[in-house]
Amino acid sequence: MSHYDTIIIGAGMSGLAAGIRLAYYDQRVCILERHTTIGGLNSFYRLDGRNYDVGLHAVTNFTSKGARKGPLARLLRQLRFSWDDFCLSPQIGSTIAFPGISLRFNNNFEFLRSEVHRNFPGEKDNFARLAETVVEYDDLDERVARCSARTIVSDIIQDPLLVDMLFCPLMFYGSARENDMDFAQFSIMFRSIFMEGLARPWAGVRVILKNLVRRFKQLGGELRLRAGVQRMEVERDRVSRIILDDGTLIEGDRVLSSAGWFETMRMCADDRPSQPQAPEAGPGQLSFVESVSVLDSEPRELGCDRTIVFYNDSSNFHWRKPDELVDVRSGVICCPNNFAYDQPLGDGLVRITALANFDRWKHLPATAYQAAKRACNQKMVESAVRFIADFRPHIVATDTFTPTTIRRFTGHENGAVYGTPEKRWSGTTHLKNLFICGTDQGFVGIIGAMFSGIAMANRHLLMQRQDDRDAKP
Amino acid sequence: MTPVEIKAVILDILEGIAPDEDLSDLKDDVPLREQLELDSMDFLDIVMELRKRYRVQIPEDDYVQLATMNSTVNYLSPMMKDLEKA
Numbered sequence A: 001m002s003h004y005d006t007i008i009i010g011a012g013m014s015g016l017a018a019g020i021r022l023a024y025y026d027q028r029v030c031i032l033e034r035h036t037t038i039g040g041l042n043s044f045y046r047l048d049g050r051n052y053d054v055g056l057h058a059v060t061n062f063t064s065k066g067a068r069k070g071p072l073a074r075l076l077r078q079l080r081f082s083w084d085d086f087c088l089s090p091q092i093g094s095t096i097a098f099p100g101i102s103l104r105f106n107n108n109f110e111f112l113r114s115e116v117h118r119n120f121p122g123e124k125d126n127f128a129r130l131a132e133t134v135v136e137y138d139d140l141d142e143r144v145a146r147c148s149a150r151t152i153v154s155d156i157i158q159d160p161l162l163v164d165m166l167f168c169p170l171m172f173y174g175s176a177r178e179n180d181m182d183f184a185q186f187s188i189m190f191r192s193i194f195m196e197g198l199a200r201p202w203a204g205v206r207v208i209l210k211n212l213v214r215r216f217k218q219l220g221g222e223l224r225l226r227a228g229v230q231r232m233e234v235e236r237d238r239v240s241r242i243i244l245d246d247g248t249l250i251e252g253d254r255v256l257s258s259a260g261w262f263e264t265m266r267m268c269a270d271d272r273p274s275q276p277q278a279p280e281a282g283p284g285q286l287s288f289v290e291s292v293s294v295l296d297s298e299p300r301e302l303g304c305d306r307t308i309v310f311y312n313d314s315s316n317f318h319w320r321k322p323d324e325l326v327d328v329r330s331g332v333i334c335c336p337n338n339f340a341y342d343q344p345l346g347d348g349l350v351r352i353t354a355l356a357n358f359d360r361w362k363h364l365p366a367t368a369y370q371a372a373k374r375a376c377n378q379k380m381v382e383s384a385v386r387f388i389a390d391f392r393p394h395i396v397a398t399d400t401f402t403p404t405t406i407r408r409f410t411g412h413e414n415g416a417v418y419g420t421p422e423k424r425w426s427g428t429t430h431l432k433n434l435f436i437c438g439t440d441q442g443f444v445g446i447i448g449a450m451f452s453g454i455a456m457a458n459r460h461l462l463m464q465r466q467d468d469r470d471a472k473p
Numbered sequence B: 001m002t003p004v005e006i007k008a009v010i011l012d013i014l015e016g017i018a019p020d021e022d023l024s025d026l027k028d029d030v031p032l033r034e035q036l037e038l039d040s041m042d043f044l045d046i047v048m049e050l051r052k053r054y055r056v057q058i059p060e061d062d063y064v065q066l067a068t069m070n071s072t073v074n075y076l077s078p079m080m081k082d083l084e085k086a
């Protein structure tokens, strides 16, 4: 039976980043991934001769080369990558579009500030105060961390329209909670999108993933694909063995799981009293449909010149699980072409994300699924072209994926992209040698997930490793 | 290892942690945290690198000794004086 210092469940962003940290410090590490490929929620695939990214619209937390502060700089240091390794090109400019009003922003926060002044002159000082509050917010301040961001922000900003407009991008890029966010999450997202910024590698997410895997393997780490964890055997208060889908047994001193909190708990074969099942404490409910349109031209030539448009067509912005298959009242429109690359992207692309209902998709009869996908795609595109130039005559190919696709390829319950609303910031579990990282630990998005993997590896698997060794019989 | 050699080791570690950084005008008596914006994760790395390369164990309570280059070298000198440079 193979034996490792640490076994990591999941080869997504968080698992790979954690793996690099541990392998770098000479641990015997194995990453177990159920899928046939790496990347999890942010993977890539090939269809009809074209490369597609699963998730990637934009990498958040962008800071320029030479910046020392911020999550991007910190994680590059931790993984021993140089800034150039991620090949990031900054966004051109994005828009938050609501009925009759829009706010533009780019990677310079002062521009958003000026847009707020222009559109909401009365909120000038309030917006400055909000920005200060967000900057001063300390991740470790548990008292405010879990407070309702809507309450705190509405105390500072008077105009509910501006509140909604600021929440819209932050929720789309990272809120697991319906209608609200924890203030911790709000502050992290506000900084990562408005104060730091958006960027993308010309070749997409595969550049980042391939760098991660190459580094992990160079350091002696082992990656097993098609190696789903079926169950974890528990002896007293520890995981003793891991059983794979095919029956293979694996032993490790410690286990770090990126599969999600509930998903991981279910793998534990012990008689743990079940969790209180208040809906808020359960798995996340928010999922997406993603529509990808391939165009015969650069979107810019058709008049689509924004990098990302976060839109909402209603008097209020609704952030909750829709009753229908998809809620097209709001959404995110991304043109991956509109980043400041050195060379054009090739295909023109428009991606649209909208909130979706997992259960509705799951209960569709197989015969109706394809048609529903096509219909949703069309609805999403129709909704989007109210906010950007009509690109429909230029579509040469489309692809759509749904909450059930996300569920199937990542194992996340309900296809919940941002996991459960109740984050486990400590990363600890009821078992002494089992920890979690990634989406349900607290940090989401590409940079957030990597950061989570690093932070949990440092705290639970590197720092205390020595003491624990000594304590073991 | 002499203090000069220990300093070279620390510089090498810092270069690994921050490859984009120019370390040539690093000041020996100014906190590293300020000069390089190092955070607790980076200090953990300095500790881990020393353990990895020279099996030097630094208890968590002593991390404060790594504030500046001078304090780091002073702190490490007794522990590393009998070690050969790798």
Ligand SMILES: Cc1cc2nc3c(=O)[nH]c(=O)nc-3n(C[C@H](O)[C@H](O)[C@H](O)COP(=O)(O)OP(=O)(O)OC[C@H]3O[C@@H](n4cnc5c(N)ncnc54)[C@H](O)[C@@H]3O)c2cc1C
Residues within 6 Å of the ligand: A009, A010, A011, A012, A013, A014, A015, A032, A033, A034, A035, A038, A039, A040, A041, A042, A054, A055, A056, A057, A058, A059, A060, A227, A228, A229, A230, A258, A259, A263, A288, A290, A353, A406, A409, A410, A411, A412, A417, A437, A438, A439, A440, A444, A445, A446, A447, A449
């Ligand atoms: C449509 C979409 C668009 C997105 N857009 C962006 C974006 O523009 N910018 C951004 O920053 N982020 C974006 N994200 C979010 C980002 O992709 C995620 O937050 C991040 O990738 C999460 O990484 P993770 O490591 O926490 O989890 P995952 O990527 O889910 O990793 C978990 C891994 O564990 C594996 N696994 C699960 N169960 C088992 C098991 N039992 N045994 C073995 N392996 C198992 C899964 O297959 C998976 O590979 C998007 C996500 C989606 C779905």
